[in-house]
Amino acid sequence: MISSVRGQVLAISLDHVVIEVGGVGLAVRTTPATLATLRRGEQARLSTTLVVREDSLTLFGFAGDEARELFGLLQTVTGVGPKLALAVLAVLEPDKLCAALAEGNITVLTQVPGVGRKGAERLVIELRDKVGALLPSSNPGLPGESHDQVRGQVVEALLGLGFPAKQAEQAVESVLADGGGDTATVLRQALAGLGRKK
Numbered sequence: 001m002i003s004s005v006r007g008q009v010l011a012i013s014l015d016h017v018v019i020e021v022g023g024v025g026l027a028v029r030t031t032p033a034t035l036a037t038l039r040r041g042e043q044a045r046l047s048t049t050l051v052v053r054e055d056s057l058t059l060f061g062f063a064g065d066e067a068r069e070l071f072g073l074l075q076t077v078t079g080v081g082p083k084l085a086l087a088v089l090a091v092l093e094p095d096k097l098c099a100a101l102a103e104g105n106i107t108v109l110t111q112v113p114g115v116g117r118k119g120a121e122r123l124v125i126e127l128r129d130k131v132g133a134l135l136p137s138s139n140p141g142l143p144g145e146s147h148d149q150v151r152g153q154v155v156e157a158l159l160g161l162g163f164p165a166k167q168a169e170q171a172v173e174s175v176l177a178d179g180g181g182d183t184a185t186v187l188r189q190a191l192a193g194l195g196r197k198k
Contacts, residue, residue: 006045028061031090096160098131
């Protein structure tokens with residue numbers, strides 16, 4: 001398996017980039033956000049995964065290892081292939097996707113073209129427990145999480161989900177005032193509180 005590629009960017013297309021590695025130009029499928037960070041003629045490094053089909057070998061590339069892991073995880077869900085998994089990551093940043101799955105936020109997931117309500121529910125059911133390890137904010141059993149760290153991480157997650165800054169901060173403060181907890185717990189309670197206010 002090719003887990004990463006590094007080399008000069010030879011060409012950038014709408015859905016892929018060509019990176020020269022050891023004299024060979026590798027076509028790497030990736031998201032528009034990742035393509036936007038690349039420049040022709042410059043060096044680039046992408047985390048990659050090779051998808052092998054009977055009639056094709058396709059290399060998919062990502063800005064970081066977290067996105068690559070999510071790409072693989074998404075494909076464990078029935079009905080999700082590489083194209084749809086890439087579409088999900090094109091619409092949702094890894095942090096936002098993890099939070100949506102962990103919290104069961106169907107509305108966020110259905111923003112992805114090709115993901116309907118039933119598909120979003122299937123994603124949540126099958127991946128909710130698996131994304132905990134990928135959430136940068138949720139490290140169970142980590143004793144060093146201070147109130148300030150939790151506050152910062154949860155507010156950032158809520159902003160990523162589209163909540164206004166003032167509303168997000170108030171929701172987090174309210175949960176912390178009631179005793180708080182780890183980041184995942186505070187995020188869940190803050191989202192519940194914000195949901196009631198709608």
